[in-house]
Amino acid sequence: MTSDISLTQPGLLQTDDAQYLCSLIRTIPGFPAEGINFRDFMPVFADPRGHDLLLQALIADLPVDTNDFEFIAGLEARGFLLGTALADRLNKGFIAVRKAGKLPPPVVSQSYDLEYGSATMEIEEGLVPAGSRILVIDDLIATGGTAWAAMKLFESVGCSVAGFSFVMELQGLHGVSQLDNKPTSSLMVMPA
Incomplete structure (x- = not known):
């Protein structure tokens, strides 16, 4: 098991299952740039036991009750893998939040600032009924x-974000503080 990766709530899984799940996450120093430690959790998806444990833990760690949302929105791209599997297990609809230019028109867009530049996220227009409640999921915050940007995108079409669920949270970057005090869960926490 990578020593700097652990579950935020150890009781979500039995100790050996938690250790097994964390052991599947690779740390690649210097990727994609010097000074960055890339956290690769794709091996979890290749491992049937690991994949099942991940979904069990995410469901156990949801920041809101399953009655508090009708849709799960996955952020491109690993959020798609997580979101569709969770939507299936929880009997919820799934919405793909895509990078600009990936969906056929008409779309609804939301731009946001990055450290260097900006980006835009989109959903298909008319896909989500106004008044819907959404759980947003992604691999990393x-x-x-x-x-x-996903939260603002859904608000712009008359929906509300019930909460956010992440597999990993990087410490010290304070990303959760950007989310308007919405209920948020991060399954694992690790140094940036």
Whole structure:
């Protein structure tokens, strides 16, 4: 098990299951740039036991009750993998929040600032009924910009974000503070 990765709530899984799940996450120093430690959790998806444990833990750690939302929105791209699997297990609809230019028109867009530049997220227009409540899921929260953009995108079409669920949270970047005090859970926490 990577020593700097742990579950935020150890009781979500039995100790050996938690250790097994964390052991599947690779840390790649210097990728994609010098000074960054990339956290690769794709091996979890290749491992049937690990994948099942991840979904069990995410469900146990949801920041809101399952009655508090009708849809799960996955952020591009790993949020798609998590979101569709959770939506299936929880009998919820799934919405893909895509990078600009990936969906056919008409779309609804929300731009946001990055450290250097800006980006835009989109959903298909008319896909989500006004008044719907959404749980947003992604693999990682760092500075919180992408999750914030998803929240504003759903608010712009008359929906509300019930909460946010992340597999990993990078410490010290305070991304959760960008999310307007919405209920948020992060399954694992690790140094940036």
